[in-house]
Every structure is written in structure tokens, then in C-alpha cells.
Amino acid sequence: MFDFLRFKEVKEDDIDPMLEELRAELLESDVSYAVTEKILDDIKASIVGKKVKRGSDIEETVKETLKKSIYEVVGKGAEIDLIEAVRNGPKPYVIVFFGVNGVGKTTTIAKVAYAMKRAGLSPVIAAADTFRAAAQEQLEYHCQKLEVPLIKGKYGSDPASVAYSAISHAKKIGAHVVLVDTAGRMNTDADLMEELKRVVRISKPNLRILVLDALAGNDALNQAKAFDENVGFDVVILTKVDADSKGGTILSVTKELGKPIIMLGVGQDYDSLIKFEPQWFVDRIFS
Ligand SMILES: Nc1nc2c(ncn2[C@@H]2O[C@H](COP(=O)(O)OP(=O)(O)OP(=O)(O)O)[C@@H](O)[C@H]2O)c(=O)[nH]1
Ligand SMILES: [Mg+2]
Incomplete structure (x- = not known):
């Protein structure tokens, strides 16, 4: 009353x-x-x-x-943990990384390989970017430093067959996880999207990771939509969050596509890959 x-x-x-x-x-x-x-x-x-x-x-x-x-x-x-997924998943656990040019795929793969090794898991990396000669060298550099086996293909060769060879190699040596690096491709390039579809079809990944760049701003959402429609992906790793950006992409992608952001790239070092914490994001938006 x-x-x-x-x-x-x-x-x-x-x-x-x-x-x-x-x-x-x-x-x-x-x-x-x-x-x-x-x-x-x-x-x-x-x-x-x-x-x-x-x-x-x-x-x-x-x-x-x-x-x-x-x-x-x-x-x-927040509940998806890459290390746990590999530990509890099939052997080898196959992860394909893709995204637009220069977003940080190769660097992120090196960081993930480093994290896997630290967790006592053995990775194999597939250099399925056969498009740029420098791409293979970049991975060779990381793999030597990290002491991780690298499977390469000839320049211009079929990226799907490189991924396939890497998986076979991982089976042979009993590796836990295969990290497949792919060439950067614009979300508007139909031919390269077809090629990526083939890589995915042949490597049958347990996880498809779309790599997005926090600096891309609103375009990141367009990229995510295009990769989702053409290839499909499971989770996102957002890179370059150390640069001046509030990371609103995180909110756009999760709200519009319902895809989780699992990790953030926060620098160029191997240990600059952190688990995504929702509370951190909320604080950042309201800071
Ligand atoms: N500051 C910062 N730089 C990053 C991060 N991740 C990647 N980079 C830098 O971004 C640039 C491109 O990284 P790559 O890993 O070569 O990107 P990519 O997606 O493999 O590029 P392509 O294969 O050409 O499509 C490099 O200079 C990296 O050092 C990050 O989290 N923070
Ligand atoms: Mg690359």
C-alpha cells in the first residue's frame, strides 16, 4: 500500500x-x-x-x-580455454587460423605454439601460406626459436595439401596440436575464400579461429560476417589490443554473430597473448 x-x-x-x-x-x-x-x-x-x-x-x-x-x-x-581444448581433444587437435592480410595470424600462431609448449603440449605448424615467399621464412624464424616442427610447401603450391602433410606428420610423431597458418585474404576475394574453404574441408579442423585486428574498427565486423558466411568460424582472437583502441569490435562481433572472443594479442612478444576476461572489457569501456 x-x-x-x-x-x-x-x-x-x-x-x-x-x-x-x-x-x-x-x-x-x-x-x-x-x-x-x-x-x-x-x-x-x-x-x-x-x-x-x-x-x-x-x-x-x-x-x-x-x-x-x-x-x-x-x-x-570466457569459458573456452585453448590449452584445455587441446588437452581434452583428439590427438592431434587441428586449429586453422585465417583472416584479412596483416591482422597478425602468423604472429598469433607463434604465440599459441609458445603457450602450448609451456603447457607441455607439442605443436606442429603448417605453413599453408604458400602465397608469399616471406611468409614461410617468417614461420621458419619462429619455429627455429621455439623449436617447433614446421611443414612447408613449395611457393605457390596447394595450401590444403600442406595442411594435410602437417597433420600426417603430427600423427606420425604423436604431436598434440597442428596450427595451420593461412595466407591473408580480403573478405571480398571470392577465389581466395574458395581456397580457404578447401583448406578447411581437407584439414577438418577441430577449431576455426578468425583473427581480427582491433585497429580495423568497424570493418572488423564486416570481415567477421564475410568469413562466417563463406567459411564459418568458431572463435575470434583479437590482436593489437595494446594499440590505442577500446576494442569495441569485441562487443560488435559477440552481439551480432554470437561468436566468442577467446584471446587478445597485446604486443609482439611470444607471451603477449592473454585470455580474454569479460570484466576487463567492461571496465575498459567505462574507463
Ligand atoms: N602491437 C601488436 N602488434 C602485433 C600484434 N600481433 C601482430 N602484430 C604485428 O602485426 C604485424 C603483422 O603480423 P603478421 O603476424 O605477419 O600478420 P599476418 O596476419 O600473418 O599477415 P599476412 O600473412 O601478411 O596476412 C607484425 O608487425 C606483427 O608484429 C599484437 O597483438 N600487437
Ligand atoms: Mg602471415
Whole structure:
């Protein structure tokens, strides 16, 4: 009884100015326009009409709701651990890495190989980027340093057969995991997408990782959509998060495609690959 004395209902007008501010903040963090609108709609739906104690801080309520809803969106990948997946998966566990040119695929593979070795797992790397001569040399350099077997193909040879040879080699030597590096390709290049499909069809990966670059901003979402439609992928590793970027891509990709971000590249060293923590992201967006 007399609830209205103690509670008041949140009206759209109460929160509109705050949502405006949030809209600007999300867009500035490179969250796509469509995703920003969806998130704001979710918040409106969960707050407008809600009864809050008179005298309580609506702004604080909105902020908490927003944080919670963002946490829920990006929290999906948090439980996926690459090392555990390999440890509990078939032997060898096959992972194919792909993405647009220069996003950091090869560097990320070296980092993953390093992490696997540290965890007591033995990797084999497949240099299925037979497109650029320098690509093989780049992997040779890493593999020598990390003492990881590398399977290469001739320049211009069939990348799918390089991946296949690497898997056969891994079986022969009892390696735990095969990391397949592929050539960078624009999401608009139909021929190269076909080639990638073939690599995937033949290597039958246990995990398909799309590598995205945090600096690509909104284009990263377009890339993710195109790779998803053409090839399909399971998870994302986002690189170059150490550069000046709030990583809004994380929110766009998880909200629009429902694909988890599992790891972040935060530098050029082998140990600059960290597990993605949803709370870290929420704090970063609101910092
Ligand atoms: N700062 C920073 N630089 C990175 C990160 N990951 C990769 N890079 C750099 O990005 C550049 C491109 O990396 P690569 O690993 O060669 O990229 P790629 O996707 O294999 O490139 P292509 O094979 O040509 O398509 C290199 O200079 C890397 O050192 C990261 O997490 N942080
Ligand atoms: Mg490369």
C-alpha cells in the first residue's frame, strides 16, 4: 500500500540523456552503429517501467544495467580455454587460423605454439601460406626459436595439401596440436575464400579461429560476417589490443554473430597473448 510514496516508475525521459551519453561512448569505442542501438534498446526495455526507490540514483541503476548487459554479451567466450581444448581433444587437435592480410595470424600462431609448449603440449605448424615467399621464412624464424616442427610447401603450391602433410606428420610423431597458418585474404576475394574453404574441408579442423585486428574498427565486423558466411568460424582472437583502441569490435562481433572472443594479442612478444576476461572489457569501456 502507498507504494507510490516509496517507489517511482522510471520514465523514458529520465534515462534519455544518459542513453545519449552512452551512445556516444559506445560509438567512440568502435562498437558498430547497429549493435549500439540494439544494446540501448535492451537497456531501455529492462529499465523503463521499472520501479525504483524514491531518492535512489537512476543514473547508477542505468549504469549497472548496462554493465551487466555488456558483460552477458561478451562473457560467452570466457569459458573456452585453448590449452584445455587441446588437452581434452583428439590427438592431434587441428586449429586453422585465417583472416584479412596483416591482422597478425602468423604472429598469433607463434604465440599459441609458445603457450602450448609451456603447457607441455607439442605443436606442429603448417605453413599453408604458400602465397608469399616471406611468409614461410617468417614461420621458419619462429619455429627455429621455439623449436617447433614446421611443414612447408613449395611457393605457390596447394595450401590444403600442406595442411594435410602437417597433420600426417603430427600423427606420425604423436604431436598434440597442428596450427595451420593461412595466407591473408580480403573478405571480398571470392577465389581466395574458395581456397580457404578447401583448406578447411581437407584439414577438418577441430577449431576455426578468425583473427581480427582491433585497429580495423568497424570493418572488423564486416570481415567477421564475410568469413562466417563463406567459411564459418568458431572463435575470434583479437590482436593489437595494446594499440590505442577500446576494442569495441569485441562487443560488435559477440552481439551480432554470437561468436566468442577467446584471446587478445597485446604486443609482439611470444607471451603477449592473454585470455580474454569479460570484466576487463567492461571496465575498459567505462574507463
Ligand atoms: N602491437 C601488436 N602488434 C602485433 C600484434 N600481433 C601482430 N602484430 C604485428 O602485426 C604485424 C603483422 O603480423 P603478421 O603476424 O605477419 O600478420 P599476418 O596476419 O600473418 O599477415 P599476412 O600473412 O601478411 O596476412 C607484425 O608487425 C606483427 O608484429 C599484437 O597483438 N600487437
Ligand atoms: Mg602471415
